[in-house]
Amino acid sequence: QVQLVESGGGLVQAGGSLRLACAASGSIFSINYMAWYRQTPGKQRELVAIITSGGSTNYADSVKGRFTISSDNAKNTVYLQLNSLKPEDTAVYYCNVQAYRTYWGQGTQVTVSS
Numbered sequence: 001q002v003q004l005v006e007s008g009g010g011l012v013q014a015g016g017s018l019r020l021a022c023a024a025s026g027s028i029f030s031i032n033y034m035a036w037y038r039q040t041p042g043k044q045r046e047l048v049a050i051i052t053s054g055g056s057t058n059y060a061d062s063v064k065g066r067f068t069i070s071s072d073n074a075k076n077t078v079y080l081q082l083n084s085l086k087p088e089d090t091a092v093y094y095c096n097v098q099a100y101r102t103y104w105g106q107g108t109q110v111t112v113s114s
Contacts, residue, residue, distance in 0.1 A: 002026040002103065004095050009108030016112070017083045022095030022105050024076035032098045034071055034078040038091035038110075045094065049080060063089075085112045 008020040020036065035050040049059045049069035057069055068081040078095055090112050095105040 002028055004097060004103050004105035006093070006095055006105040006108040009093060009110045011111045011113065012085055014085060014087055014112055014114050016085050017081070018085065018110060020080040020082065020093055020095075020108060020110075022078045024097065024103070026076075028076050028097055028099050028103065030099050031073070031076070034069075035096045035098070036069060036078070036080045037094045037096055038089075039094065039107075040091045048093070051078065082110070085110075087112045087114045 003025045004022050005025060006020060006022045008018055010018060012018055031053050033050055033052045036048045037045045038048050039045040047060060048063055049057065049067055051057045051069045051071050059067060066084045071078045090110060092107040092109050094107045097103040
């Protein structure tokens with residue numbers, strides 16, 4: 001069964017950068033889009049960024065101009081570049097792939113200290 005494996009989370013100071021990666025352990029066909037979500041305790045998971053199979057992107061207002069989503073379709077991998085990080089960006093980040101079914105990664109912790 002195909003799994004999504006995330007990497008790149010960690011602890012960083014405010015203003016710093018991180019790059020998250022999410023790779024599928026096998027081939028995923030008919031991908032509609034890939035996305036990153038984040039969640040903090042007691043809150044609903046929120047959409048951070050999305051990239052369609054055609055390369056169109058969209059971002060949450062809170063991260064526009066700071067985060068960049070990209071993908072390598074041949075490798076079934078999606079990336080999230082996080083720049084100018086703020087303490088409020090602290091969360092568990094999850095990757096999501098929507099194909100003929102929905103896939104979720106296990107989550108990676110991003111902690112931004114002030």
